[in-house]
Amino acid sequence: MKASAATSQPASGAAGGRRRRATLSREAIIEAALSVGSSEGGSALTFSRLGKELGADPTAVYRHFRDKDELVLALTNRMVEESVKRVQGVDPARVGWREWLRRVASSVRAVYLERPAVAVLAATRTTATPAETASVERLIAVLHHAGLGVVEAAEIYRGLLDLTLGMTQATAAFALLPAEVQEQDVKAWTVTYAMLPESEFPHVRQSVPRLAELNRDDDAVFELVLDTFLDGVQARIDRLGAAGR
Protein backbone atom coordinates (compact mmCIF):
# COMPACT_ATOMS: atom_id res chain seq x y z
CA MET A 1 0.00 0.00 0.00
CA LYS A 2 1.88 3.04 -1.23
CA ALA A 3 0.72 6.53 -0.36
CA SER A 4 -1.36 7.98 -3.17
CA ALA A 5 0.02 11.23 -4.55
CA ALA A 6 -2.61 13.96 -4.35
CA THR A 7 -2.28 15.03 -7.97
CA SER A 8 -5.63 16.47 -8.97
CA GLN A 9 -5.78 17.62 -12.58
CA PRO A 10 -6.82 21.21 -13.33
CA ALA A 11 -10.59 21.42 -13.65
CA SER A 12 -11.82 21.51 -17.23
CA GLY A 13 -13.49 24.81 -17.94
CA ALA A 14 -13.58 26.18 -14.39
CA ALA A 15 -11.33 29.17 -13.68
CA GLY A 16 -8.49 27.30 -11.97
CA GLY A 17 -6.73 27.77 -8.66
CA ARG A 18 -8.98 25.57 -6.52
CA ARG A 19 -7.46 25.15 -3.05
CA ARG A 20 -7.48 21.95 -1.04
CA ARG A 21 -9.82 22.31 1.95
CA ALA A 22 -11.86 24.86 0.01
CA THR A 23 -15.63 24.49 0.11
CA LEU A 24 -16.67 21.18 -1.40
CA SER A 25 -18.38 20.97 -4.77
CA ARG A 26 -19.40 18.13 -7.08
CA GLU A 27 -16.49 19.07 -9.32
CA ALA A 28 -13.93 18.97 -6.52
CA ILE A 29 -15.27 15.64 -5.29
CA ILE A 30 -15.16 14.12 -8.77
CA GLU A 31 -11.55 15.22 -9.23
CA ALA A 32 -10.59 13.81 -5.85
CA ALA A 33 -12.33 10.52 -6.59
CA LEU A 34 -10.55 10.17 -9.92
CA SER A 35 -7.28 10.80 -8.13
CA VAL A 36 -8.01 8.27 -5.37
CA GLY A 37 -9.17 5.76 -8.00
CA SER A 38 -5.87 5.98 -9.82
CA SER A 39 -3.66 5.30 -6.82
CA GLU A 40 -0.80 2.91 -7.52
CA GLY A 41 -1.48 0.87 -4.41
CA GLY A 42 -4.50 -0.47 -6.14
CA SER A 43 -6.98 -0.31 -3.30
CA ALA A 44 -10.65 0.49 -3.58
CA LEU A 45 -12.37 3.85 -3.84
CA THR A 46 -13.82 4.44 -0.36
CA PHE A 47 -15.40 7.38 1.42
CA SER A 48 -12.61 7.32 3.95
CA ARG A 49 -9.89 7.73 1.32
CA LEU A 50 -12.01 10.28 -0.50
CA GLY A 51 -12.43 12.34 2.68
CA LYS A 52 -8.68 12.27 3.30
CA GLU A 53 -7.98 13.42 -0.26
CA LEU A 54 -10.47 16.28 0.15
CA GLY A 55 -9.26 17.22 3.61
CA ALA A 56 -12.80 16.84 4.89
CA ASP A 57 -14.93 14.42 6.85
CA PRO A 58 -15.76 11.32 4.77
CA THR A 59 -19.49 11.87 5.18
CA ALA A 60 -19.29 15.42 3.78
CA VAL A 61 -19.61 13.87 0.31
CA TYR A 62 -23.26 13.09 1.13
CA ARG A 63 -24.05 16.82 0.94
CA HIS A 64 -23.31 16.67 -2.80
CA PHE A 65 -24.19 13.13 -3.88
CA ARG A 66 -27.20 11.14 -2.73
CA ASP A 67 -25.11 7.99 -2.34
CA LYS A 68 -22.02 6.29 -3.72
CA ASP A 69 -23.88 5.13 -6.81
CA GLU A 70 -24.63 8.70 -7.87
CA LEU A 71 -20.91 9.49 -7.55
CA VAL A 72 -20.03 6.41 -9.63
CA LEU A 73 -22.39 7.55 -12.40
CA ALA A 74 -20.80 11.02 -12.42
CA LEU A 75 -17.35 9.39 -12.60
CA THR A 76 -18.50 7.14 -15.43
CA ASN A 77 -19.67 10.16 -17.37
CA ARG A 78 -16.31 11.85 -16.79
CA MET A 79 -14.42 8.87 -18.19
CA VAL A 80 -16.71 8.69 -21.23
CA GLU A 81 -16.07 12.39 -21.86
CA GLU A 82 -12.34 11.89 -21.50
CA SER A 83 -12.37 8.91 -23.89
CA VAL A 84 -14.28 10.91 -26.50
CA LYS A 85 -11.90 13.84 -26.13
CA ARG A 86 -8.89 11.65 -26.87
CA VAL A 87 -10.17 10.66 -30.31
CA GLN A 88 -11.97 13.83 -31.31
CA GLY A 89 -9.13 14.90 -33.59
CA VAL A 90 -9.26 11.62 -35.49
CA ASP A 91 -11.47 11.64 -38.58
CA PRO A 92 -12.90 8.23 -39.55
CA ALA A 93 -13.13 9.38 -43.19
CA ARG A 94 -9.37 9.94 -43.17
CA VAL A 95 -8.01 6.97 -41.17
CA GLY A 96 -10.74 4.53 -42.23
CA TRP A 97 -13.50 2.95 -40.08
CA ARG A 98 -11.30 0.09 -38.90
CA GLU A 99 -8.46 2.21 -37.57
CA TRP A 100 -10.96 4.66 -36.06
CA LEU A 101 -12.75 1.90 -34.14
CA ARG A 102 -9.39 0.59 -32.96
CA ARG A 103 -8.52 4.00 -31.55
CA VAL A 104 -11.92 4.51 -29.94
CA ALA A 105 -11.71 1.14 -28.17
CA SER A 106 -8.08 1.65 -27.15
CA SER A 107 -8.74 5.11 -25.73
CA VAL A 108 -11.70 3.87 -23.68
CA ARG A 109 -9.48 1.13 -22.32
CA ALA A 110 -6.59 3.51 -21.59
CA VAL A 111 -8.79 6.04 -19.77
CA TYR A 112 -10.36 3.31 -17.63
CA LEU A 113 -7.09 1.58 -16.79
CA GLU A 114 -5.59 4.84 -15.58
CA ARG A 115 -8.15 4.63 -12.74
CA PRO A 116 -8.65 0.94 -12.04
CA ALA A 117 -10.56 1.49 -8.79
CA VAL A 118 -13.08 3.63 -10.66
CA ALA A 119 -13.07 1.35 -13.70
CA VAL A 120 -14.34 -1.69 -11.78
CA LEU A 121 -17.32 0.36 -10.63
CA ALA A 122 -17.96 2.21 -13.90
CA ALA A 123 -17.44 -0.39 -16.62
CA THR A 124 -20.93 -1.89 -16.46
CA ARG A 125 -22.91 1.34 -16.16
CA THR A 126 -25.01 3.36 -18.59
CA THR A 127 -25.20 7.10 -17.98
CA ALA A 128 -27.29 8.27 -20.97
CA THR A 129 -25.49 11.60 -20.73
CA PRO A 130 -24.81 13.80 -23.81
CA ALA A 131 -21.23 12.51 -24.11
CA GLU A 132 -22.50 8.94 -24.17
CA THR A 133 -25.46 9.38 -26.52
CA ALA A 134 -23.39 11.42 -29.02
CA SER A 135 -20.72 8.74 -28.92
CA VAL A 136 -23.23 5.97 -29.61
CA GLU A 137 -24.70 7.87 -32.58
CA ARG A 138 -21.23 8.42 -34.00
CA LEU A 139 -20.18 4.77 -33.66
CA ILE A 140 -23.32 3.43 -35.34
CA ALA A 141 -23.03 6.02 -38.12
CA VAL A 142 -19.41 5.07 -38.87
CA LEU A 143 -20.25 1.34 -38.97
CA HIS A 144 -23.24 2.07 -41.21
CA HIS A 145 -21.12 4.06 -43.64
CA ALA A 146 -18.58 1.23 -43.62
CA GLY A 147 -21.23 -0.90 -45.30
CA LEU A 148 -23.42 -2.44 -42.60
CA GLY A 149 -27.17 -1.98 -42.29
CA VAL A 150 -28.12 0.41 -39.49
CA VAL A 151 -29.41 -2.27 -37.13
CA GLU A 152 -26.43 -4.53 -37.80
CA ALA A 153 -24.17 -1.52 -37.22
CA ALA A 154 -25.88 -1.02 -33.85
CA GLU A 155 -25.30 -4.66 -32.96
CA ILE A 156 -21.61 -4.42 -33.76
CA TYR A 157 -21.30 -1.16 -31.82
CA ARG A 158 -22.77 -2.85 -28.78
CA GLY A 159 -20.57 -5.92 -29.16
CA LEU A 160 -17.44 -3.83 -29.54
CA LEU A 161 -18.21 -1.83 -26.42
CA ASP A 162 -19.16 -4.79 -24.25
CA LEU A 163 -16.03 -6.58 -25.39
CA THR A 164 -13.84 -3.57 -24.62
CA LEU A 165 -15.42 -2.71 -21.27
CA GLY A 166 -15.59 -6.35 -20.16
CA MET A 167 -11.95 -7.11 -20.85
CA THR A 168 -10.94 -3.77 -19.35
CA GLN A 169 -12.93 -4.38 -16.19
CA ALA A 170 -11.25 -7.76 -15.80
CA THR A 171 -7.79 -6.20 -16.11
CA ALA A 172 -8.71 -3.46 -13.63
CA ALA A 173 -10.12 -5.98 -11.13
CA PHE A 174 -6.92 -8.00 -11.31
CA ALA A 175 -4.80 -4.89 -10.79
CA LEU A 176 -6.70 -4.23 -7.55
CA LEU A 177 -5.87 -7.62 -6.06
CA PRO A 178 -3.15 -7.75 -3.37
CA ALA A 179 0.37 -7.94 -4.77
CA GLU A 180 1.01 -11.46 -3.42
CA VAL A 181 -2.06 -12.76 -5.21
CA GLN A 182 -0.96 -11.21 -8.49
CA GLU A 183 2.51 -12.75 -8.13
CA GLN A 184 0.94 -16.14 -7.53
CA ASP A 185 -0.81 -15.81 -10.87
CA VAL A 186 2.40 -14.91 -12.68
CA LYS A 187 4.14 -17.92 -11.11
CA ALA A 188 1.40 -20.25 -12.34
CA TRP A 189 2.62 -19.53 -15.88
CA THR A 190 6.35 -19.22 -15.34
CA VAL A 191 6.57 -22.22 -13.03
CA THR A 192 3.63 -24.65 -13.09
CA TYR A 193 2.82 -24.40 -16.80
CA ALA A 194 6.50 -24.23 -17.75
CA MET A 195 7.15 -27.50 -15.94
CA LEU A 196 4.28 -29.57 -17.31
CA PRO A 197 5.46 -32.94 -18.81
CA GLU A 198 6.18 -32.52 -22.52
CA SER A 199 4.62 -35.85 -23.40
CA GLU A 200 1.19 -34.88 -22.10
CA PHE A 201 1.32 -31.15 -22.82
CA PRO A 202 3.24 -30.74 -26.08
CA HIS A 203 1.30 -27.70 -27.30
CA VAL A 204 1.48 -25.90 -23.98
CA ARG A 205 5.21 -26.52 -23.66
CA GLN A 206 5.86 -25.20 -27.14
CA SER A 207 3.97 -21.95 -26.54
CA VAL A 208 4.56 -21.37 -22.83
CA PRO A 209 7.09 -18.53 -23.28
CA ARG A 210 4.54 -16.61 -25.33
CA LEU A 211 1.74 -17.49 -22.91
CA ALA A 212 3.76 -16.22 -19.95
CA GLU A 213 4.43 -13.04 -21.89
CA LEU A 214 0.75 -12.51 -22.69
CA ASN A 215 -0.12 -13.16 -19.05
CA ARG A 216 1.96 -10.14 -18.06
CA ASP A 217 0.55 -8.01 -20.90
CA ASP A 218 -3.23 -7.78 -20.91
CA ASP A 219 -3.03 -4.94 -23.42
CA ALA A 220 -1.47 -7.26 -25.99
CA VAL A 221 -4.25 -9.79 -25.49
CA PHE A 222 -6.83 -7.04 -25.81
CA GLU A 223 -5.33 -5.79 -29.09
CA LEU A 224 -5.25 -9.32 -30.43
CA VAL A 225 -8.92 -9.83 -29.61
CA LEU A 226 -9.83 -6.41 -30.96
CA ASP A 227 -8.01 -7.04 -34.26
CA THR A 228 -9.56 -10.48 -34.65
CA PHE A 229 -13.01 -9.07 -33.91
CA LEU A 230 -12.50 -6.30 -36.48
CA ASP A 231 -11.36 -8.94 -39.00
CA GLY A 232 -14.72 -10.57 -38.39
CA VAL A 233 -16.53 -7.27 -38.95
CA GLN A 234 -14.57 -6.81 -42.17
CA ALA A 235 -15.60 -10.29 -43.34
CA ARG A 236 -19.23 -9.41 -42.60
CA ILE A 237 -18.98 -6.22 -44.66
CA ASP A 238 -17.29 -8.07 -47.54
CA ARG A 239 -20.08 -10.65 -47.52
CA LEU A 240 -22.76 -7.94 -47.70
CA GLY A 241 -20.90 -6.26 -50.55
CA ALA A 242 -20.69 -9.53 -52.48
CA ALA A 243 -24.41 -10.27 -51.89
CA GLY A 244 -25.39 -6.74 -52.97
CA ARG A 245 -23.60 -7.04 -56.31
Add this chain to the structure above:
Amino acid sequence: MKASAATSQPASGAAGGRRRRATLSREAIIEAALSVGSSEGGSALTFSRLGKELGADPTAVYRHFRDKDELVLALTNRMVEESVKRVQGVDPARVGWREWLRRVASSVRAVYLERPAVAVLAATRTTATPAETASVERLIAVLHHAGLGVVEAAEIYRGLLDLTLGMTQATAAFALLPAEVQEQDVKAWTVTYAMLPESEFPHVRQSVPRLAELNRDDDAVFELVLDTFLDGVQARIDRLGAAGR
Protein backbone atom coordinates in the same frame (compact mmCIF):
# COMPACT_ATOMS: atom_id res chain seq x y z
CA MET B 1 -33.21 -9.76 -1.01
CA LYS B 2 -34.92 -13.11 -1.32
CA ALA B 3 -33.99 -15.98 0.95
CA SER B 4 -31.56 -18.30 -0.80
CA ALA B 5 -32.79 -21.85 -1.02
CA ALA B 6 -30.28 -24.23 0.56
CA THR B 7 -30.11 -26.56 -2.38
CA SER B 8 -26.67 -28.10 -2.30
CA GLN B 9 -26.02 -30.47 -5.17
CA PRO B 10 -25.01 -34.03 -4.37
CA ALA B 11 -21.25 -34.26 -3.98
CA SER B 12 -19.53 -35.58 -7.07
CA GLY B 13 -17.96 -38.93 -6.27
CA ALA B 14 -18.52 -38.89 -2.49
CA ALA B 15 -21.02 -41.45 -1.14
CA GLY B 16 -23.99 -39.09 -0.69
CA GLY B 17 -26.25 -38.33 2.28
CA ARG B 18 -24.24 -35.46 3.82
CA ARG B 19 -26.25 -33.83 6.61
CA ARG B 20 -26.38 -30.13 7.36
CA ARG B 21 -24.52 -29.39 10.62
CA ALA B 22 -22.31 -32.41 9.98
CA THR B 23 -18.58 -31.95 10.56
CA LEU B 24 -17.20 -29.38 8.16
CA SER B 25 -14.95 -30.35 5.28
CA ARG B 26 -13.48 -28.53 2.30
CA GLU B 27 -16.00 -30.31 0.09
CA ALA B 28 -18.99 -29.28 2.20
CA ILE B 29 -17.78 -25.69 2.34
CA ILE B 30 -17.25 -25.55 -1.42
CA GLU B 31 -20.77 -26.85 -2.05
CA ALA B 32 -22.23 -24.33 0.38
CA ALA B 33 -20.27 -21.49 -1.20
CA LEU B 34 -21.47 -22.44 -4.68
CA SER B 35 -25.01 -22.47 -3.35
CA VAL B 36 -24.68 -19.08 -1.65
CA GLY B 37 -23.00 -17.66 -4.77
CA SER B 38 -25.95 -18.64 -6.92
CA SER B 39 -28.62 -16.99 -4.77
CA GLU B 40 -31.24 -15.13 -6.80
CA GLY B 41 -31.04 -12.07 -4.56
CA GLY B 42 -27.73 -11.31 -6.13
CA SER B 43 -25.78 -10.36 -3.03
CA ALA B 44 -22.13 -11.11 -2.39
CA LEU B 45 -20.49 -14.27 -1.11
CA THR B 46 -19.66 -13.49 2.52
CA PHE B 47 -18.49 -15.54 5.51
CA SER B 48 -21.67 -14.65 7.33
CA ARG B 49 -23.94 -16.07 4.62
CA LEU B 50 -21.62 -19.04 4.23
CA GLY B 51 -21.80 -19.79 7.96
CA LYS B 52 -25.59 -19.61 7.89
CA GLU B 53 -25.72 -22.01 4.92
CA LEU B 54 -23.42 -24.43 6.77
CA GLY B 55 -25.22 -24.08 10.08
CA ALA B 56 -21.92 -23.15 11.69
CA ASP B 57 -20.07 -20.13 12.96
CA PRO B 58 -18.81 -17.96 10.06
CA THR B 59 -15.22 -18.22 11.26
CA ALA B 60 -15.29 -22.02 11.23
CA VAL B 61 -14.35 -21.84 7.55
CA TYR B 62 -10.87 -20.70 8.63
CA ARG B 63 -10.19 -24.22 9.94
CA HIS B 64 -10.28 -25.48 6.33
CA PHE B 65 -9.13 -22.55 4.19
CA ARG B 66 -6.30 -20.18 5.04
CA ASP B 67 -8.33 -17.18 3.90
CA LYS B 68 -11.09 -16.18 1.51
CA ASP B 69 -8.69 -16.17 -1.43
CA GLU B 70 -7.88 -19.86 -0.98
CA LEU B 71 -11.62 -20.59 -1.02
CA VAL B 72 -12.05 -18.52 -4.18
CA LEU B 73 -9.31 -20.49 -5.90
CA ALA B 74 -10.97 -23.79 -4.94
CA LEU B 75 -14.28 -22.47 -6.28
CA THR B 76 -12.60 -21.35 -9.49
CA ASN B 77 -11.22 -24.85 -9.98
CA ARG B 78 -14.68 -26.32 -9.40
CA MET B 79 -16.20 -24.12 -12.07
CA VAL B 80 -13.45 -24.97 -14.54
CA GLU B 81 -14.08 -28.68 -13.88
CA GLU B 82 -17.80 -28.19 -14.38
CA SER B 83 -17.26 -26.30 -17.64
CA VAL B 84 -15.01 -29.06 -18.98
CA LYS B 85 -17.51 -31.72 -17.98
CA ARG B 86 -20.27 -30.04 -19.97
CA VAL B 87 -18.40 -30.34 -23.25
CA GLN B 88 -16.54 -33.60 -22.70
CA GLY B 89 -19.00 -35.51 -24.89
CA VAL B 90 -18.44 -33.15 -27.81
CA ASP B 91 -15.73 -34.23 -30.25
CA PRO B 92 -14.05 -31.36 -32.12
CA ALA B 93 -13.25 -33.75 -35.01
CA ARG B 94 -16.96 -34.37 -35.43
CA VAL B 95 -18.55 -30.93 -34.90
CA GLY B 96 -15.61 -28.94 -36.28
CA TRP B 97 -13.21 -26.61 -34.43
CA ARG B 98 -15.47 -23.58 -34.76
CA GLU B 99 -18.56 -25.17 -33.26
CA TRP B 100 -16.45 -26.82 -30.57
CA LEU B 101 -14.91 -23.50 -29.50
CA ARG B 102 -18.39 -21.97 -29.47
CA ARG B 103 -19.59 -24.65 -27.09
CA VAL B 104 -16.54 -24.42 -24.85
CA ALA B 105 -16.92 -20.65 -24.50
CA SER B 106 -20.69 -20.88 -23.98
CA SER B 107 -20.40 -23.55 -21.31
CA VAL B 108 -17.80 -21.55 -19.38
CA ARG B 109 -20.12 -18.56 -19.52
CA ALA B 110 -23.15 -20.61 -18.47
CA VAL B 111 -21.40 -22.23 -15.51
CA TYR B 112 -20.11 -18.87 -14.28
CA LEU B 113 -23.42 -17.06 -14.69
CA GLU B 114 -25.21 -19.69 -12.65
CA ARG B 115 -23.17 -18.40 -9.68
CA PRO B 116 -22.68 -14.68 -10.32
CA ALA B 117 -21.37 -13.94 -6.81
CA VAL B 118 -18.64 -16.54 -7.33
CA ALA B 119 -18.05 -15.51 -10.94
CA VAL B 120 -17.03 -11.94 -10.07
CA LEU B 121 -14.36 -13.34 -7.76
CA ALA B 122 -13.22 -16.23 -9.98
CA ALA B 123 -13.19 -14.81 -13.50
CA THR B 124 -9.74 -13.24 -13.32
CA ARG B 125 -7.95 -16.06 -11.53
CA THR B 126 -5.55 -18.78 -12.66
CA THR B 127 -5.57 -22.04 -10.71
CA ALA B 128 -3.03 -24.14 -12.65
CA THR B 129 -4.97 -27.23 -11.53
CA PRO B 130 -5.19 -30.41 -13.67
CA ALA B 131 -8.62 -29.44 -15.02
CA GLU B 132 -7.23 -26.11 -16.16
CA THR B 133 -3.94 -27.28 -17.65
CA ALA B 134 -5.60 -30.14 -19.55
CA SER B 135 -8.17 -27.70 -20.89
CA VAL B 136 -5.49 -25.29 -22.10
CA GLU B 137 -3.60 -28.10 -23.87
CA ARG B 138 -6.79 -29.24 -25.58
CA LEU B 139 -7.75 -25.77 -26.77
CA ILE B 140 -4.34 -25.02 -28.26
CA ALA B 141 -4.26 -28.44 -29.90
CA VAL B 142 -7.65 -27.95 -31.55
CA LEU B 143 -6.69 -24.51 -32.85
CA HIS B 144 -3.40 -25.88 -34.15
CA HIS B 145 -5.12 -28.71 -36.01
CA ALA B 146 -7.54 -26.16 -37.45
CA GLY B 147 -4.59 -24.68 -39.30
CA LEU B 148 -2.84 -22.19 -37.02
CA GLY B 149 0.79 -22.37 -35.93
CA VAL B 150 1.18 -23.55 -32.33
CA VAL B 151 2.14 -20.15 -30.92
CA GLU B 152 -0.62 -18.40 -32.87
CA ALA B 153 -3.04 -21.06 -31.63
CA ALA B 154 -1.94 -20.24 -28.07
CA GLU B 155 -2.53 -16.55 -28.68
CA ILE B 156 -6.04 -17.18 -29.96
CA TYR B 157 -6.78 -19.52 -27.04
CA ARG B 158 -5.79 -16.79 -24.63
CA GLY B 159 -7.79 -14.14 -26.47
CA LEU B 160 -10.89 -16.33 -26.58
CA LEU B 161 -10.73 -17.02 -22.86
CA ASP B 162 -10.06 -13.44 -21.80
CA LEU B 163 -12.90 -12.30 -24.03
CA THR B 164 -15.27 -14.90 -22.60
CA LEU B 165 -14.32 -14.41 -18.95
CA GLY B 166 -14.22 -10.62 -19.23
CA MET B 167 -17.67 -10.29 -20.76
CA THR B 168 -19.02 -12.88 -18.34
CA GLN B 169 -17.58 -11.10 -15.32
CA ALA B 170 -19.19 -7.86 -16.48
CA THR B 171 -22.60 -9.54 -16.78
CA ALA B 172 -22.20 -11.15 -13.35
CA ALA B 173 -21.16 -7.85 -11.75
CA PHE B 174 -24.22 -6.14 -13.21
CA ALA B 175 -26.49 -8.92 -11.94
CA LEU B 176 -25.19 -8.29 -8.41
CA LEU B 177 -26.14 -4.61 -8.43
CA PRO B 178 -29.27 -3.61 -6.46
CA ALA B 179 -32.51 -4.06 -8.42
CA GLU B 180 -33.27 -0.30 -8.58
CA VAL B 181 -29.89 0.35 -10.16
CA GLN B 182 -30.48 -2.31 -12.80
CA GLU B 183 -33.90 -0.87 -13.61
CA GLN B 184 -32.35 2.57 -14.03
CA ASP B 185 -30.07 1.09 -16.67
CA VAL B 186 -32.97 -0.50 -18.55
CA LYS B 187 -34.83 2.81 -18.49
CA ALA B 188 -31.86 4.61 -20.01
CA TRP B 189 -32.47 2.62 -23.20
CA THR B 190 -36.25 2.40 -23.24
CA VAL B 191 -36.76 6.04 -22.23
CA THR B 192 -33.77 8.36 -22.68
CA TYR B 193 -32.35 6.80 -25.84
CA ALA B 194 -35.82 6.18 -27.29
CA MET B 195 -36.67 9.86 -26.94
CA LEU B 196 -33.54 11.39 -28.44
CA PRO B 197 -34.34 13.91 -31.23
CA GLU B 198 -34.43 12.16 -34.59
CA SER B 199 -32.65 15.02 -36.38
CA GLU B 200 -29.52 14.69 -34.23
CA PHE B 201 -29.63 10.94 -33.56
CA PRO B 202 -30.98 9.31 -36.74
CA HIS B 203 -28.96 6.09 -36.40
CA VAL B 204 -29.77 5.61 -32.72
CA ARG B 205 -33.46 6.21 -33.31
CA GLN B 206 -33.57 3.69 -36.14
CA SER B 207 -31.91 0.95 -34.07
CA VAL B 208 -33.13 1.72 -30.56
CA PRO B 209 -35.64 -1.15 -30.38
CA ARG B 210 -32.84 -3.61 -31.12
CA LEU B 211 -30.46 -1.82 -28.74
CA ALA B 212 -33.01 -1.99 -25.91
CA GLU B 213 -33.44 -5.69 -26.65
CA LEU B 214 -29.70 -6.35 -26.56
CA ASN B 215 -29.45 -4.40 -23.32
CA ARG B 216 -31.75 -6.90 -21.66
CA ASP B 217 -29.96 -9.87 -23.24
CA ASP B 218 -26.24 -9.96 -22.54
CA ASP B 219 -26.08 -13.53 -23.83
CA ALA B 220 -27.12 -12.36 -27.30
CA VAL B 221 -24.37 -9.73 -27.29
CA PHE B 222 -21.87 -12.33 -26.14
CA GLU B 223 -22.82 -14.72 -28.93
CA LEU B 224 -22.57 -11.94 -31.47
CA VAL B 225 -19.08 -11.06 -30.28
CA LEU B 226 -18.06 -14.70 -30.12
CA ASP B 227 -19.26 -15.37 -33.67
CA THR B 228 -17.58 -12.27 -35.02
CA PHE B 229 -14.33 -13.20 -33.25
CA LEU B 230 -14.50 -16.72 -34.68
CA ASP B 231 -15.11 -15.22 -38.14
CA GLY B 232 -11.85 -13.37 -37.61
CA VAL B 233 -10.07 -16.60 -36.61
CA GLN B 234 -11.48 -18.27 -39.73
CA ALA B 235 -10.16 -15.42 -41.88
CA ARG B 236 -6.73 -15.85 -40.28
CA ILE B 237 -6.72 -19.58 -41.04
CA ASP B 238 -7.84 -18.96 -44.64
CA ARG B 239 -5.02 -16.47 -45.08
CA LEU B 240 -2.44 -18.96 -43.80
CA GLY B 241 -3.84 -21.63 -46.12
CA ALA B 242 -3.61 -19.31 -49.12
CA ALA B 243 -0.03 -18.30 -48.25
CA GLY B 244 0.99 -21.93 -47.79
CA ARG B 245 -0.22 -22.98 -51.23
Add this chain to the structure above:
DNA sequence: ACCTGAACACCGTTCAAGT
Protein backbone atom coordinates in the same frame (compact mmCIF):
# COMPACT_ATOMS: atom_id res chain seq x y z
C1' DA C 1 -8.58 -31.38 16.50
C1' DC C 2 -12.03 -28.55 15.46
C1' DC C 3 -15.56 -24.90 16.58
C1' DT C 4 -17.18 -20.59 19.05
C1' DG C 5 -17.45 -15.89 20.11
C1' DA C 6 -15.39 -11.61 21.32
C1' DA C 7 -12.63 -8.27 19.21
C1' DC C 8 -10.47 -5.28 15.57
C1' DA C 9 -9.97 -2.45 11.54
C1' DC C 10 -12.55 -1.51 8.03
C1' DC C 11 -17.02 -0.70 4.69
C1' DG C 12 -21.51 2.59 3.35
C1' DT C 13 -25.04 5.21 5.35
C1' DT C 14 -28.01 7.86 8.77
C1' DC C 15 -28.81 11.51 11.79
C1' DA C 16 -28.44 14.67 15.57
C1' DA C 17 -25.40 18.21 16.66
C1' DG C 18 -22.56 21.84 15.52
C1' DT C 19 -21.07 26.36 12.77
Add this chain to the structure above:
DNA sequence: ACCTGAACACCGTTCAAGT
Protein backbone atom coordinates in the same frame (compact mmCIF):
# COMPACT_ATOMS: atom_id res chain seq x y z
C1' DA D 1 -26.53 25.79 4.09
C1' DC D 2 -23.03 22.92 4.72
C1' DC D 3 -19.85 20.07 7.68
C1' DT D 4 -18.77 17.03 11.78
C1' DG D 5 -18.81 13.03 14.50
C1' DA D 6 -21.17 9.40 16.82
C1' DA D 7 -23.65 5.44 15.67
C1' DC D 8 -25.29 1.25 13.05
C1' DA D 9 -25.22 -2.85 10.32
C1' DC D 10 -22.11 -4.90 7.84
C1' DC D 11 -17.19 -6.75 5.81
C1' DG D 12 -12.64 -10.17 6.53
C1' DT D 13 -9.57 -11.76 9.89
C1' DT D 14 -7.27 -12.88 14.47
C1' DC D 15 -7.10 -15.15 18.70
C1' DA D 16 -8.18 -16.75 23.25
C1' DA D 17 -11.47 -19.73 25.05
C1' DG D 18 -14.21 -23.62 24.89
C1' DT D 19 -15.36 -28.86 23.75
